[in-house]
Amino acid sequence: MSHPQSPRRPRWLRAPVRDRCDWLRHARSLVRRAAAVPTMAPHGQLFGSTFELCTVLDLAERMPYPHLLDALPTFEAIWTAWRTGFAPPLDDPAADFGRWNRREETAPAWLHAAGSNLAQLMPMLYRFGDTAEASRASLETWNSRVESFATRRRIAATEAPAFRAFWREHLAGPREMLQALGPVRAADVPFRGGRRMGDLIAGTSMVEIKTGRMEDQQLAEAVVQAVEYALLAEAEGYDVSDVVIYLARYGLVIQTPLQELADDLAGCRTDLADVRRALAHDDSPWPPNARGPHHQGRIE
Structure with a gap:
């Protein structure tokens, strides 16, 4: 047959x-x-993820990654949202992250700090647990080790010069071109x-x-x-x-x-x-x- x-x-x-x-x-x-741009980032693949996240977080008018923030410990999620210029609606401060809108432009240094931290956490966010709650529990356990956050900050510091060079090039024309797409x-x-x-x-x-x-x-x-x-x-x-x-x-x-x-x-x-x-x-x-x-x- x-x-x-x-x-x-x-x-x-x-x-x-x-x-x-x-x-x-x-x-x-x-x-x-x-x-x-001649600058080479020390962690090429991670830097690529960081730059992509920062590009989206900078251009979006509504929080583009609510499902990732939902999987973060509460303080870290709120820190990420605020540092990238997002805030809840004025009439609903308890709104979930999917309803947070852009409130203000953010400094490139803060954008990079939040984007790099999120990029470093993404492998864990997509690896552990079958729900946001399970992943949050895994992250809270991991973050209970003080060296975890300090390590992520050190990695972000090593790629900061490359980010500044790429972001200058980004602001010189590509950012406006991407905005014009819709x-x-x-x-x-x-x-x-x-x-x-x-x-x-x-x-x-x-x-x-x-x-x-x-x-x-x-x-x-x-x-x-x-x-x-x-x-x-x-x-x-x-x-x-x-x-x-x-x-x-x-x-x-x-x-x-x-x-x-x-x-x-x-x-x-x-x-x-x-x-x-x-x-x-x-x-x-x-x-x-x-x-x-x-x-x-x-x-x-």
């Missing part, structure tokens, strides 16, 4: 794209002409079984942020990753029509319509609905973790 075959991830999302993509040739040309919120979508998350959604654009040096291989991986995120986002209730790659080290914001970019990668016209179905089947489900009952996955 024959059985219907399950849809498979399209070959153009699996095969190398180095020599067959107009987007890659264009991005390569832009990178080669750009003046790169309302910003975290792209907390269950990609690849929760092993990866998109960085942010601005308006109808999926934005992927990269802070490292970008050679051809890194550019190819970035564009395929961003397209996958953009395609999977629809199932979570997001309306995504464009893909934006933000190469922070080079001050470059590259925006391309999703359909155009998919056609470019495939070398022919693609049916996005078919590709979404194939990706959804190929993408394993999000496991229980600290997202907790407060996560909605959508902006109201």
Whole structure:
């Protein structure tokens, strides 16, 4: 008896794209002409997460990570929200974090302190417990050791010079370009079984942020990753029509319509609905973790 075959991830999302993509040739040309930020952070992957969190926390008008704050000890959660410029509604000071709005701009140093602390805690937030409450209990136990917070502060101090250099470049143009795309919120979508998350959604654009040096291989991986995120986002209730790659080290914001970019990668016209179905089947489900009952996955 024959059985219907399950849809498979399209070959153009699996095969190398180095020599067959107009987007890659264009991005390569832009990178080669750009003046790169020379500073290297001591913890590259952690710094990338810190910069991404700070970018979202700076641009969003409503607290973009309420499910993460719900998993933090109360004092640390409130500290994070206040230091990044968010406050509860004036008529409801007891409102949960999902209703906290931007009250004021925040100094880059405080933004970095909160973003770095949260970036260092995220592996634990997504690793322990199947509810926000379970993760909070794990963190409270961990934070009871005095050296825990002190260690995170020391790590933040080591990456502060790199953050200042990147943030100056960010304020010189990219920040305004990202704001112009539309309302910003975290792209907390269950990609690849929760092993990866998109960085942010601005308006109808999926934005992927990269802070490292970008050679051809890194550019190819970035564009395929961003397209996958953009395609999977629809199932979570997001309306995504464009893909934006933000190469922070080079001050470059590259925006391309999703359909155009998919056609470019495939070398022919693609049916996005078919590709979404194939990706959804190929993408394993999000496991229980600290997202907790407060996560909605959508902006109201």
